[in-house]
Amino acid sequence: MRNLKENDIVINKNNGEEYYISKIEKVYDVDSKISKSTGYAECRPYCSDKPLPEYNRFLIDDLELKQ
Numbered sequence: 319m320r321n322l323k324e325n326d327i328v329i330n331k332n333n334g335e336e337y338y339i340s341k342i343e344k345v346y347d348v349d350s351k352i353s354k355s356t357g358y359a360e361c362r363p364y365c366s367d368k369p370l371p372e373y374n375r376f377l378i379d380d381l382e383l384k385q
Contacts, residue, residue, distance in 0.1 A: 327364055328381040336384060337361035337374060 322328065326339050341360040344353040359378050363370040 322359065322378055322381060322383065327384045328359075328361070329384050330361075330376060331380050331382060335366060335368070335370060336364040337376075337381075338364045339381075342378075343375075 322339060322342065324339050324342060328337055328339060329335070330337060338361065339359045340362050343356040343358045343360065345356055346353050355378070357378055358375055359381060361374045361376055361381075362372060363374075
C-alpha cells in the first residue's frame, strides 16, 4: 500500500480523473491498539468541469499521486 495522505491530489488509474483525498479510511484494532488502513480513500473531485459525484470511495491501489 502506498504512502498517500489526506489532501494529496491524485489521478484515478481507471477513469483518468483528478481528485483530492479528503480522508484515508482507517479502523482501530483493539487488540494491537493501533489504527490500520482499510485500503480505501474518500476522494472529492479536483477542479473538474465534468459532473462527478461529490463523494467517491476508491481503492488506494487505483490512485496515483499527480506529479
